[in-house]
Every structure is written in C-alpha cells, then in structure tokens.
Amino acid sequence: MNDRVPRAATLGLFVAWLVHDAEELVTMPGWAARNRSRLRKRFPSVPERVWDRLDVSRPRATLAIGFMGCLVAAAAVSGDRAGGRGALYGSVLAGFGWHGLVHLAQAAAVGRYTPGVATAPAVVAYSAWAWRRLRRAGVQQAATPSWSSLAWFPVAVVAAHGAASAVERALPRWRRR
Secondary structure (H helix, E strand, O other): OOOOOOHHHHOHHHHHHHHHHHHHHHHOOOHHHHHHHHHHHHOOOOOHHHHHHHOOOHHHHHHHHHHHHHHHHHHHHHHHHOOOOOHHHHHHHHHHHHHHHHHHHHHHHHOOOOOOOOOHHHHHHHHHHHHHHHHHOOOHHHOOOOHHHHHHHHHHHHHHHHHHHHHHHHHHHHHHO
C-alpha cells in the first residue's frame, strides 16, 4: 500500500488512447457506409437517420479524434501531476476502460469487426492495470469510480463528434473566402 503511482499509469493513458484511436482513425471513415446494408438487415428497427449519422468522413473522424486527444492528454498530464488523484484523470481513465468494453459489445452485437475492436482488449487491460496500480498506491477514488464520472466520457465523445461535424460543415465556407 502507498506505493508510488507509476507514470505508465498516468501518462500511459494518453499512449494507450493514441494506439486505440490510431486504429479508429484508419478504420472508422466509411465503415458505416460499407456495412450499411448488412447493419440494416441485422437491426431493421433502426431509423435511417441513425445510419446517416454513423457514416463519418475522414476529416470529421480526424477532428473528433483530435478533440478527444486534447482531453485525454490533459487528463493524463493532470493525473501525473497529482499522483493519480483528481477527478479529470479518474473520470477519463474510467470512461476509457468502459469505452473499450463498449467496442467489444458492439462487435458482438454486429457479429463482426467494428472500428476500434482490435485494440479494445488492450484498452480494457490497460485501464484495469492502471486502476490496480492506483489502488496499490493508496489513491482513494481508484477503489470505485463513480457512475457520474463514467457518464462524462460518452458526453465528451458526442461533443467531440458534434464539434468536428460543425467544423467540417464550416470548412467549405472558409475556403471560399
């Protein structure tokens, strides 16, 4: 108990995110469009507008991943400076682990590869390892991340994609000037 929190548990969050999101950057753009007919057959009650929203262009994916990268980098640095303590680091670490589980569940529901699932086991393993290291170092909030802290990660993902969409829509207007 009360071991020092290794930097791999704090700054490693950004490294783990970088590996995972590199996979998403390569595979996310166009995946929904290429798999739309198969997805429609598997999930016939899903409205068309949902399938439209799932189709992400490379610029939008790049922007959204960049926005999330800023958040994850800030959380990792904050966690490192605070010895693994702090709400931002704890929330992002917890959300990142759950994010990996969501990827695994999505692939199971779809019955095949989905963007992000190849590195999702590493996301879950890294997050579990980091939580164990935090607990070993006596970081109290590491014992049980709150449900409210977990809720912020999907909100951040949706906000990043919303901001990326807004920037993508605005870019053609900027180019005309």
